[in-house]
Amino acid sequence: MSGRHASRMESQAAPPPARVLLLEPFYGGSHKQLLDLLSAHLDSCVAFTAPAKKWHWRARTSALYFSQKVPPNPGYRVLFCSSVLNLCELAALRPDLARLKKVLYFHENQLVYPVRKEQDRDFQYGYNQILSCLVADAVVFNSAFNMDSFLSSLSPFLNKIPDLRPPQDLLALIRPKCQVLHFPLHLADVxxxxxxxxxxxxxxxxxxxxxxxxxxxxxxxxxxxxxxxxxxxxxxxxxxxxxxxxxxxxxxxxxxxxxxxxxxxxxxxxxxxxxxxxxxxxxxxxxxxxxxxxxxxxxxxxxxxxxxxxxxxxxxxxxxxxxxxxxxxxxxxxxxxxxxxxxxxxxxxxxxxxxxxxxxxxxxxxxxxxxxxxxxxxxxxxxxxxxxx
CATH class of the missing domain: 3.40.50.2000 (Glycogen Phosphorylase B;)
Structure with missing residues (x-):
């Protein structure tokens, strides 16, 4: 078989290029269930994940990890990630991914996530989620409670900044992007x-x-x-x-x-x-x-x-x-x-x-x-x- 013919046959057998890039820094529990569902039942998806441990370090460093782990692919059109990922950092590190339609999914939000003592709350985690919302094209919450608690807490949360607070109303920028889309249960398996x-x-x-x-x-x-x-x-x-x-x-x-x-x-x-x-x-x-x-x-x-x-x-x-x-x-x-x-x-x-x-x-x-x-x-x-x- 000639080399040209073999190449044509391989090209015909190759799967269609991936259009949706799925990123999950905390691949466990409901985060894993959702990513597995999307990967298995939607066409043209490719997923990159990190194990579900050391949550705080995943939130801090996964953007750098994925920026180097995900190879460039001109076929990508959509990026989907959970709010554990600092999407703002990833977009800065990978301009090719910044150009995609960026969907940010909130399983939880750090503005109201309970801590044993309020002084133990790390401001950076909630701040990162706000920055991620600003660069996302669509911000999706698994419940109305999740969305409403995040949006209603946004201004009080930013008021914790001692000075140089953002002069622009960030709620007005973020709210139009937000929607509720319930977590999908794969009840057929049950x-x-x-x-x-x-x-x-x-x-x-x-x-x-x-x-x-x-x-x-x-x-x-x-x-x-x-x-x-x-x-x-x-x-x-x-x-x-x-x-x-x-x-x-x-x-x-x-x-x-x-x-x-x-x-x-x-x-x-x-x-x-x-x-x-x-x-x-x-x-x-x-x-x-x-x-x-x-x-x-x-x-x-x-x-x-x-x-x-x-x-x-x-x-x-x-x-x-x-x-x-x-x-x-x-x-x-x-x-x-x-x-x-x-x-x-x-x-x-x-x-x-x-x-x-x-x-x-x-x-x-x-x-x-x-x-x-x-x-x-x-x-x-x-x-x-x-x-x-």
Missing amino acids: DRLLPTNKLPAAAHGDDVITPPTRPDSPETALHIVWPHRWEHDKDPQLFLSTMLKLKDEGLDFRLSVLGETFTDVPEFSRCRPLLEPHVLHWGGLACRERYLEVLRQADLVLSTARHEFFGVAMLEAVHCGCYPLCPKALVYPEIFPAEYLYATPQQLLKRLRNFCTQPRHVRAHTLKVDTSRFSWDVLKGAYQSLLSP
């Missing part, structure tokens, strides 16, 4: 692992979306699942103290404590021996199939978060049939009806106490949360439009 009798109605082709409910099994104890990161912003102290109070009252319940662990959390080590008779699972499950199996077996999914901008774990658990209990704050009123919200720790304890004594009421309940509106099937078109040049 449905694939659910038994037919547990599938939501939509999976059978029905018009009404009704998440599965638990069978009425009064003889078994209430199974509570807490599927969150073991970090202070999820308020493990409230969760563990509430479980210990249920135990001290002699109430029967079973407990699955899941979620990722990035640092040592002494509260969990201290409380596990005290809760041991109630524990079914303790620690993150590496296998997603096994994780979903635990959600299917659980009766109630609990959040005690002091920070939540969307809540993938809560919605996946609800889709598997768990009754949700969430704080009456943050993003939760945007997603869950009022009957699933509690306002105080005392209200939370009272409701759990009632559910432990009468678990049949939880299992017989028909959930009033439409998880389908957050599904990839529903949101795919909006993401395709967002990532069009």
Whole structure:
């Protein structure tokens, strides 16, 4: 075969050039789920990532890393990244990428992200996100709560600058770029692992979306699942103290404590021996199939978060049939009806106490949360439009 012919054949077999560049400095959790969805289901995407560890260093240095890691490609038309990346720095280091349509996605925002003490808040992280918004062409938030809290905090945040504050109204520059596009759940993966009798109605082709409910099994104890990161912003102290109070009252319940662990959390080590008779699972499950199996077996999914901008774990658990209990704050009123919200720790304890004594009421309940509106099937078109040049 001649060299010219071989080259022509290779050219015909080559994939189309990538048009969308996906960058994720913190490739884990919901950040990983979103990037994997976009890579797998949208055409002409290429992704560059960094492992999900040392978050603070990713926020500080990933722009330099990606500026040297991503080779030039004249086919790129769109750049998509999470707000962990300092997009402003990347655009300065790579003028070829600065010319693309730049989409900045906020899983969280650092202007209102909870810290143990306000004096511990590092101004630079929020400042970097503001700069990234200024150079982005589209700024996308996973919830209205995320967007509204960011925009309403922008001016007070900048007022912390002791002098030489920006003379121009930055809110007026950023707000027109902003939109809400909910995080897309890949519910087809969840449905694939659910038994037919547990599938939501939509999976059978029905018009009404009704998440599965638990069978009425009064003889078994209430199974509570807490599927969150073991970090202070999820308020493990409230969760563990509430479980210990249920135990001290002699109430029967079973407990699955899941979620990722990035640092040592002494509260969990201290409380596990005290809760041991109630524990079914303790620690993150590496296998997603096994994780979903635990959600299917659980009766109630609990959040005690002091920070939540969307809540993938809560919605996946609800889709598997768990009754949700969430704080009456943050993003939760945007997603869950009022009957699933509690306002105080005392209200939370009272409701759990009632559910432990009468678990049949939880299992017989028909959930009033439409998880389908957050599904990839529903949101795919909006993401395709967002990532069009």
